[in-house]
Structures are given as structure tokens and as C-alpha cells.
Amino acid sequence: MQNENSSGSGRMLAQIPRGVWALGFVSMFMDISSEMIHALLPVYLVSVLGATTVTVGLIEGVAEATASITKIFSGVLSDWLGRRKLLAAIGYGLAAFTKPVFPLAPTVGWLVAARFVDRVGKGIRGAPRDALVADLTPGHLRGASFGLRQSLDTVGAFLGPLAAIGLMLLSGDHYRLVFWIAVVPAFIAFGLLLLGVEEPARHVREGARAPIRLLDTAQLGGAFWAVTGVAAVLTLARFSEAFLVLRSCDAGLPVAWVPIVMVAMNIVYALSSYPAGALSDRLGRRGVMVVGVAFLIGADLLLAINGSFAVLLAGVALWGLHMGFTQGLLATLVADTAPARLRGTAFGVFNLAAGVAMLAASLIAGALWDAYGAPATFLSGAAFTTLALAGLLALQQPKASTGTPSQTGL
Numbered sequence: 001m002q003n004e005n006s007s008g009s010g011r012m013l014a015q016i017p018r019g020v021w022a023l024g025f026v027s028m029f030m031d032i033s034s035e036m037i038h039a040l041l042p043v044y045l046v047s048v049l050g051a052t053t054v055t056v057g058l059i060e061g062v063a064e065a066t067a068s069i070t071k072i073f074s075g076v077l078s079d080w081l082g083r084r085k086l087l088a089a090i091g092y093g094l095a096a097f098t099k100p101v102f103p104l105a106p107t108v109g110w111l112v113a114a115r116f117v118d119r120v121g122k123g124i125r126g127a128p129r130d131a132l133v134a135d136l137t138p139g140h141l142r143g144a145s146f147g148l149r150q151s152l153d154t155v156g157a158f159l160g161p162l163a164a165i166g167l168m169l170l171s172g173d174h175y176r177l178v179f180w181i182a183v184v185p186a187f188i189a190f191g192l193l194l195l196g197v198e199e200p201a202r203h204v205r206e207g208a209r210a211p212i213r214l215l216d217t218a219q220l221g222g223a224f225w226a227v228t229g230v231a232a233v234l235t236l237a238r239f240s241e242a243f244l245v246l247r248s249c250d251a252g253l254p255v256a257w258v259p260i261v262m263v264a265m266n267i268v269y270a271l272s273s274y275p276a277g278a279l280s281d282r283l284g285r286r287g288v289m290v291v292g293v294a295f296l297i298g299a300d301l302l303l304a305i306n307g308s309f310a311v312l313l314a315g316v317a318l319w320g321l322h323m324g325f326t327q328g329l330l331a332t333l334v335a336d337t338a339p340a341r342l343r344g345t346a347f348g349v350f351n352l353a354a355g356v357a358m359l360a361a362s363l364i365a366g367a368l369w370d371a372y373g374a375p376a377t378f379l380s381g382a383a384f385t386t387l388a389l390a391g392l393l394a395l396q397q398p399k400a401s402t403g404t405p406s407q408t409g410l
Contacts, residue, residue: 013148017136020145022196023129024152029189030092031153034118035160035266036182037102039259040168041111042242043249044175049108053246057366059112060240062359063119069355070123075131075348079341084128084135085199091125092193094118096186103179127347134335134343135200140281143332147277150328151270156185158266161259168259220346223337228353230391231330235357237296237384238323239365239377241265244316247303247374264313265320272324280329285336286392292325293389300382304375 045051045059074091078084098121101114130146137145160182167178241262248261280288295318302315331347338346361384368376 013144015141016145016148019136019197020133020149021152022192023133024149026092026189026193026197027129027149027153028156028159029185029192030095031156032160032163033099033182033184033186033189034095035157035262036164036167036185037099037160037179038242039161039164039245039262040175040178041102041115042245043258045108045111046246048175049111051108052366053369054363054366055108056242056246057240057362057369059115060242060362062112063115066116067119067123067126067351067355069352070120071127071348071351071355073348074124075127075344075346075351078128078131078344083199084132084344085193085197087128088125088132088197089190089193091121091123091128092190094121094124096121096183096190099183099186100180102182103176123351126351127344130331130334130347131343132197132199133331134340142335143277143279143281143285143329144274145277146328146332146335147274150273150277150324150331154266154270154273154323158263158270161262161266164259165257165263220338220342220349224334224346224350227330227333227337228350230388231350232353232357233384233391234293234296234326234388235354236361236364237300237381237388239361239381240358241319242362243365243369243374243377244303244319246369247378248312250374253309261312261316265316265323268317268320269323269327272321273328276325277328277332280332285329285333288325289329289392290389292322292329293385293392295319295325296322296385297382297389300378300385304378304382 042056042060045056046053051059074087078087081087095118098114098118101110101117105111105114133145133149134142163181164178167181168174171177244261244265245258248258253260276288276292299315299318299322302311302318305311305315330350334346334350335343364380365377368380
């Protein structure tokens with residue numbers, strides 16, 4: 001039985017289009033660059049530049065909200081132009097050319113500006129890239145394809161902090177040197193996108209110059225809006241990972257080893273994303289999502305305990321399992337429930353809702369941390385997660401835009 005499952009997974013991997021693989025490696029290299037910086041940035045802001053945790057929460061919340069708000073415009077524009085790759089290239093290029101600002105920034109204000117522009121780039125590329133994955137992939141491989149892209153993205157998310165740890169140890173905690181080296185993989189990602197990804201000709205012919213109308217959002221359907229609502233509540237529970245980094249400081253980690261938390265989380269995330277997506281293609285989305293949400297409740301409860309480093313790592317591992325079992329799957333559900341001609345718009349609206357929720361979540365998390373300590377932040381996360389779980393269980397099984405309900409429904 002195990003051999004049959006392994007061979008089945010291998011066949012699915014072989015069937016995934018080359019363009020999806022290329023997009024996965026683009027995400028991987030950009031995440032290596034971003035996470036080399038972001039794994040150190042919260043500690044750099046607090047310990048070197050003297051920022052408060054509320055400031056960290058504000059910066060992270062505004063950054064992610066900016067990315068999500070930008071996604072709605074880039075998603076709609078990609079539906080209108082029928083040129084998803086063009087917008088993705090602009091987004092990745094903007095992120096790459098912004099990276100040198102991080103080592104050059106002399107004050108918190110400069111870092112806020114750099115983080116803001118970097119997230120604008122993420123926002124421009126996000127919805128067109130996800131819609132491009134859906135355009136390139138047949139319906140029966142959609143969960144596996146989104147899971148693969150997410151897994152490769154997350155490989156970068158743990159290789160980046162690993163590189164940051166090694167460079168901090170070798171350089172004697174030289175933050176700016178690490179930030180400079182992080183520039184290189186960002187430009188590799190940009191070049192790979194330009195050379196390795198082709199726009200599907202069918203989408204260019206059918207989608208180009210379709211009129212943009214606000215009323216199109218009403219055609220996204222009740223199933224899409226239900227998925228978006230549950231995802232927004234779940235995002236309130238899953239505030240910025242910057243707070244995982246800060247929590248590691250409470251465990252007494254030396255500054256050079258602080259990124260190990262992000263390494264551990266992202267290794268688990270990367271290893272679980274593709275299997276979770278492939279499993280959802282076979283068994284349905286709802287059960288996999290429920291398990292993923294339950295993992296976050298466990299993570300929040302463990303992280304609320306002011307205990308040992310082992311307890312911290314256990315909580316971080318559960319957080320990574322939650323990400324692996326939900327993030328690629330949420331993108332898959334958007335593709336399942338939205339009309340094909342409005343996929344860019346759907347991903348934009350979905351990410352806008354998530355971005356607004358992320359801003360609120362990070363501000364709440366930072367305020368609770370400053371007022372009552374780290375346990376209050378994670379206990380509030382557990383409460384919001386329980387609410388999201390109740391909403392998920394209440395959802396009806398929608399019919400997907402392609403595939404049968406048993407394959408793609410909640």
C-alpha cells in the first residue's frame with residue numbers, strides 16, 4: 001500500500017507542468033533572499049535600532065496588508081491583460097531591486113520604506129502567479145501543483161534563515177553583510193522567471209482585454225466568499241511569524257541562532273505542503289483543512305507556555321504543519337471555486353481580505369505582547385483559530401469550477 005502511494009505521488013509529480021516547477025523555483029530563490037533578511041529583521045529593529053514590539057507589529061502588519069491590497073489590483077489587471085507573467089515579472093523585479101536598501105538603511109524609517117516597497121512587489125506578483133499556476137494545471141492535479149509550488153517556496157524559507165545563521169556566526173553578528181548577500185538570490189529568481197516560464201497562449205487569446213467591472217466580484221459565487229471569510233478569520237489567528245522570532249528570544253537563544261526558529265518551522269512547512277495538497281486531490285479539501293487548523297490551536301497553546309526550548313520547538317513545528325496543511329490548500333480552494341476567467345480577480349480579493357486581517361492580527365498581537373506578555377498573544381491566537389475551525393466545519397461542500405465535488409470540494 002505504501003509503495004502504491006509512493007508511486008502515485010511520483011506519477012503526479014511527473015505530470016505537473018514545467019512552468020509550475022519553474023514558478024516554484026522562482027519562489028524558492030526569492031524566499032531565500034527575503035528570509036535571510038526577515039529572519040533577522042525583528043531582532044535588528046528591537047535590539048539595534050531600539051524599536052518596540054508594537055512597532056514591529058505595525059511594520060509587519062502594514063507590510064503584509066500592502067502586499068494583499070496590491071494583489072487585488074494586479075489580479076484584476078492580469079484578467080484584463082491576459083498577461084500574468086508580465087505582472088509577475090514586474091513584481092519580482094521590484095522586490096529584487098529593493099533588496100539593496102536593507103543593508104543601506106540608516107534608520108527605522110528607511111527600513112519601513114524598504115519593507116513597504118518590497119511588499120508592493122510581492123503584491124504585484126502574488127495573484128497573477130497563483131492564477132498562472134491554475135492556468136497551467138489540469139483540474140485533477142491542482143492540489144498537487146499548488147502544494148509543490150508552496151513546498152519549493154518554503155524550501156527557500158528555511159534555506160534563507162539557515163544561511164543567515166551561518167553568516168552571522170562567521171561574520172560576528174554582522175547584520176548588514178547578511179543583508180548584502182541576500183541580494184544575490186533575489187536576482188536569480190528574477191532571471192529564472194524571465195527565462196523559464198511561458199504564458200499559456202490560450203489564456204492570452206481568451207482573457208486579453210476583457211472589460212474590468214466591479215460587478216465581476218459578485219460573480220465569484222457564494223462558495224468563494226465562504227472560503228475567503230474562513231481564511232480571513234484564520235489569518236487573525238496566524239499573525240506575523242515575526243512574533244515566533246521574538247518568542248525565541250524569550251527562550252534565551254543567542255542572536256545568531258534566533259533564525260533557527262524559522263528554519264524549523266519552514267522545514268516542517270515544506271515537507272508537509274505537497275503531501276497535503278496531493279492528499280486533498282484524492283480525499284477532499286475539508287478534512288485536510290480541519291487537521292491543519294487543529295495544528296494551529298496546538299501550536300498557540302504550546303507557544304503560550306513560558307517553558308523550555310524544546311516546548312518552543314514543538315510549538316513551532318505544529319505551526320509549520322498548520323501552514324503546510326492550509327496555505328497551499330486555501331489557494332487551491334480559490335482556484336476551485338472561482339470562474340476561470342476571473343481567477344486573477346479572485347486571488348486578488350482573497351489576498352486583500354487576508355491582508356486586512358493580517359494587519360489587524362499583527363497590531364493586536366503586538367499590543368497584547370506589550371501589555372500582558374507573550375502568552376496573551378498566543379492565547380488570543382488559539383481563540384481566533386477555534387472560531388475559524390467552527391466556521392470551516394459549518395461550510396457546505398461547494399462545487400468546484402473544474403473537477404468533481406469529491407475531488408475539489410470542501
